[in-house]
Amino acid sequence: MGKITPFIEMTNIDKSFSGNQVLKQVHFAVEHGEIHALMGENGAGKSTLVKVLTGIHQKDAGVVKVNGKETTFTNPKEAEEKGIIVIHQELNIIPHLTVSQNMFLGKELTYGKTGIMNMVAMKKQTIESLKRLGVTNIHPDETAGNLSVGKQQMIEIARALATNAELIVMDEPTAALTDREIESLFKVVDSLKKQGVSIIYISHRMEEIFKICDRITILRDGQYIGTENIADTSFEAIVKMMVGRELGQRFPERQHQIGEVIFEVENLERKGLFKNISFDVKEGEVLGVAGLMGAGRSEVMEVIFGFHRKDSGTIKLNGENVSIKHPRDAVKMGIGFITEDRKAKGLVLEASIRENIALTNLKTVSNNGVISNSKENKMVMDLIERLQVRATGGEQDVKSLSGGNQQKVVIAKWLGIEPKVLILDEPTRGVDIGAKKEIYTIMNELTKNGVGIIMVSSELPEVLGVSDRIMVMHEGEITAFLNRDEANQENVMTAATGGSKS
Amino acid sequence: MKQFLTRNMAKIGPLIGLIVIMVILGVLSDNFFTLSNIFNLLRQVSVNALIAFGMTFVILTAGIDLSVGSLLALGSALTAGLLTSGMDPLLAVFIGLLIGLALGAINGIIITKGKVAPFIATLATMTIFRGVTLVYTDGKPITGLSDSFTFEMIGKGYVFGIPFPVILMLIIFVILFFILRNTVFGRQVYAVGGNEEASTLSGIKADRVKIWVYSLTGMLSVLAGIIITSRLNSAQPTAGSMYELDAIAAVVIGGTSLAGGRGRIVGTLIGALIIGVIDNGLNLLNVSSFYQQIVKGGVILLAVMLDRRSK
């Protein structure tokens, strides 16, 4: 860190999108070889700031200095040439290309200047880069789109690390990873730091910030709030800077009665993906489902919900066998499903909040197939209020909402059906700390009313903090059931990596 | 406020285009703004508009239907066949419309159950339907249809001085407008086109929605075909060729996105009017047919680009 001029210095940055000011007079500086956290609520402007830095967006005002020299990048390629590389928040994998093709996209290795690619060399380097991250189970010829989100994320990280970057921006790199991958990522980050590489680290996971970062800059509503040394600050202080008030306890107090079993799954199997899946959920209970990436948890939930066909097994609701062949059957029975991939599977991005919420509730808001505007508006406004969705109103396109508020819309559309059983798959992925707490509060309210909840999550503190019982999966099979009081980080991880049933 | 403005700009973009073209034609030709020409124009537009209404639904679900023209020919030929066999005209028309529904459903089933991309599925049925029509008619027009007042009415009649096809088009427009805007089915059409997976996971049977949408288009195409048949008092085996292009153009000029999920049927009506006005105006001005093609293509491009700008 020894040098006097910081590597990156951004001052008085302004940025608006069609009249909506997203960054206001923001300052931001990164030293050589430091790991600098960038935090703020959903929509605070973190990603935008990074995009302004790397030339994806052009700033309206302000100065960017690289190594003390004023610089303006007009496209990300220029930034890359100056050693600045970004691992973007949204995955930038081209689904139909292979792993190595993705790794070298835009910087293919060629025979001299011919434009003819050296594919052998690219594959070799792909294997090496992945190995550096401790990943050995991804073949360079696999089609990237067929890999789980987590593996895709690892490819992106490997791709960034393969360049001789001086600064790597990581915009929520761990949102789709589980603890083991995060561990190996942190090891690499550590060694990069030793080599003098700087890192801008964006995350909503507080533990990570304290574990690896040197300094932190906080944004709120597009405004610069402050920069602190991690060593000199605290969890509470950072949260207060982010949300502008005390947030209180991280997981809200649970106050609910656990009742009868309402939902049972017996010996569910889908060949090649999972087998012998048996579990139940009781009224008012939160069943946490833990596991490593690719453990097959999402697949199980999608099969239960009728989105994919099952090969065998039975499902019971209130003790009676039910047949679910299409999500519509599940919806009719009062089962809700919040998917892990809200953009691809949860929302119609181009449509309004109202239309999205109404989608699961078309029956309720219509008479004889004709939608009643008053019923619809009432339902939508009630739900927006209940979940405190921050939006200009029901007519705003969900596309323009921040991640946390999008997630609330997804939850709202399922609350509308007044579910008896609610499946939540990674409900707080990419959601800021304030919104997370709000989601937990909603879950609490539901269980208080007797709803049975199944929550798939890869964030261990969340699983441990919210669940009444924890089911752990490993490679398509259940390896453990743990009660709230007996569960801890260690025994969940043991089961998730295939350790014996406890 | 600003958002409100830009939003409504997008909605009136095509309308402005239409008005500009009409004003230009009004200046260039004295005959353009006569009541008789306006009705004439509307009657001509009605055929393309009806097909384009159906196409709007299809495109909203992110599909496309290239078979409309052949389907129109087949449906009209079969209806004409029923008429020459002496069937009651109303019944024949009704059966004709059902045939259209069924042919459209075939498209829908190939696309959803056969998992064939709409473009290629309807490209194939376009060829097949045309072939069946030629076989059925032996390549010759079917004439000697009904002299019944009812059947003549459909294409040639007037009600309160307004051509009957125009009234038909407007009634159907109002119904479809209502369906898209106010019914569960309409909502499902937008949702399936916006994000099929998310819709399915919300409990919507996307396949069923799609099959209905192609069926609707099939029925409307045959209705358009019956109007033509009634006007010409004969069914042509070659009727409707290339109609798909005008219908798609009307939908897209009207601001509906080919990617699905976004658009409005009012836009389609305006788009059909733009195309109809260009054709009519170029005829009125007696522009050489060579140049007509250039002008028409150019205006379509311009209309679409203007609309993009205003968004």
Next chain:
Amino acid sequence: MKQFLTRNMAKIGPLIGLIVIMVILGVLSDNFFTLSNIFNLLRQVSVNALIAFGMTFVILTAGIDLSVGSLLALGSALTAGLLTSGMDPLLAVFIGLLIGLALGAINGIIITKGKVAPFIATLATMTIFRGVTLVYTDGKPITGLSDSFTFEMIGKGYVFGIPFPVILMLIIFVILFFILRNTVFGRQVYAVGGNEEASTLSGIKADRVKIWVYSLTGMLSVLAGIIITSRLNSAQPTAGSMYELDAIAAVVIGGTSLAGGRGRIVGTLIGALIIGVIDNGLNLLNVSSFYQQIVKGGVILLAVMLDRRSK
């Protein structure tokens, strides 16, 4: 292993289709498997194949080009014009190809810079190019072209007993195969079609890739047009109409996804062969042209569905 099998199944799906069709035709018609018919067939296929090669690139970028047929007519007419003016045939052909490149670039620029959906942009230029062709030729064929050996060679010549257009097609196939598979440009084509935003973030100039892709298609279409011109020794103003449909069908039958990002040019060659074999075979079997359309549509559907199954 299983993955390997399914992977290769997908690749050979269309090939199996082709073989099945060929075997059936071989059994039904004695003339099918003669060397002379095979060369005859390949020469017929070459025109559609060349256009479809370009179309493959376009479709891989998630685009479409409906203007190829009109572009072919315009390019051939202009080339024929140069020839009748006495220009050296090789030079005229070269300029003709450049004209094709430029016309294709116009498509690309309208699509990228004008932000018009490829379908509608090329629908408009399809009409415009045809209009310009008619104006340029005054609606009449251009005849009295060069008697030069060189120009006759292009469409009518033989090298080692193989028709020259076939050789041309194979050479271009090899070049394009190599470009798609082994060059940075090829990779960019796939990337832009697979995820345009991600490609842009990786520093790929998506607009430039697209403009090149349409230019390539323009050039190949004119080359196809020059082959036709040479074979017919005249340029027709109406040449190439509906060629876009056969070209798109070849690409899709060959397994390339209309959504972009996925597909191979080998598939397109096979797709073009399938279409050519059907046309040739139905002629050999003297199937009535009405039934030909039905069979052709049916076989296309079947080929595409079989391919889906094998994936």
Next chain:
Amino acid sequence: STDAPGTSKDGEDGDKNGKDNNIKIGLSVSTLNNPFFVTLRDGAEDSAKEAGYEIVTSDAQDDPSTQLSDIEDLIQQGVDVLLVNPVDSDAVSSAIELANDADIPVITVDRSAEGGEVVTHIASDNESGGEMAGEFIAKQLDNKAKLVEIEGVSGASATRERGKGFHNIIDKMDDMEVIANQSADFDRTKGLSVMENILQSKGEIDAVFAHNDEMALGAIEALEGKSMLDDVVVVGFDATDDAVSAVEDGRMDATIAQQPELIGESAIEAAGKVANGEEVDDFIPVDLQMVTK
């Protein structure tokens, strides 16, 4: 009779009385999307059947290069005589040369060829048909009229030739004025709407010449809708069944009959002679007929 592979039917019941009924005739039609050519084909097929000849038909769909492929395919099948109804006179030459190379005699039907060797040509000429239409209209209206010309597909040869013949007559007369000429693509529906639009701008019309009957019938509907049919002379082309009955009903004034059925029949007759080595004239005219009431 040819060296093309697959011809194996010679022999056996061949040369009885020097007449060979075992003849395979190839017929390449320009388009079957037009009733005129459908009738022509029917005429040919029927009389071939009667004579006991084998006939193979293909449809070029109005595309010269499809026609070339079709003819190549016919040559592959080892036809003994080739009847070609060219899509385009110039463009067909290469195809005919191919047949010449394969020693297959070629007869052109309805439209002639500019190149290649042709044994005979059987036709009634489009251009003189256009002239007949012009003369008829001129006579009906005493050489003074405001005319509408409805053209066929832009750039198609029938459009050019019929239009040319029509203008050969009309352009010479000072008082015959074409006040509108628009294309309706040989299509009845388009004929209707194009005529409607023309009627909106041109009040006074004395006669309509349409390049085919389909468009003429469409125009008649438009005129009827305006109650103008009685005052306007409408002339079509082709004499399709529909048109002939329209003439009988007094709705159409005339149509030029090219007698497609007769063309088809004569073509087969000539083909039979050629195949048996008999001499035929190098032009076999089939009279144009003016069908009037």
